[in-house]
Amino acid sequence: MAVRVQREDFDLGKELAGLTRGNTAIGGVTSFVGLVRDLTDDKGLSAMTLEHYPGMTERMLERIDSEAHDRWPLEATLIVHRYGRMEPGEQIVLVIAASAHRQAAFEACHFLIDWLKTQAPFWKVEEARDGTAEWVEARDSDDDAAARWEK
């Protein structure tokens, strides 16, 4: 299990290979990659900047990761979350879960991204092409998605 918070982009193929290499107990790997989406409104998105709370971010990601390992029989997990300025189409977040069987891998991956979205201290500010910047509002649908995993 590992978490990384970084400015740089990541390579899904490399990360996936690195995580599973040498562990033949793994029978299935599930990954989720979040991308910067262009807003559909007429202003258009020129870029997005992610701010975070260094220290607490790593702490929360480690806790979320550890919670997934408590709930599912996982062989390996990885969370990579970027911060800084990103343009539409760029990768923001990567979650990988590997297990002996697919069900645990699918469920844990889903859990990790849902929980991360409501717990990890990141904030997005969107820059429109006209130069205005707006902080993204938290969405109730994200809370609802995370609530599904509450025990």
Next chain:
Amino acid sequence: MKLLYFAWLRTRIGIGEETVEPPPEVRTVADLLNWLPTRGANFAQALADPNAIRVAVNQDYAKPADPILPGDEVALFPPVTGG
């Protein structure tokens, strides 16, 4: 006590962090959220809706009744929007 502000709380208050000595009657997170707006219009405006504020004490989410101590790092921020 070290206070940190993130996202629109930082931009509305105008600073990212500061060191403060709240009066002795400020003992909990809720007390702090009541005291801060008395420090100026920027604080009063940024903290007008307490439901929109999340608080972490020493990098852990805290509830209104949780205690705060002079050496603590207390962060105030809006609901998170990562992922």
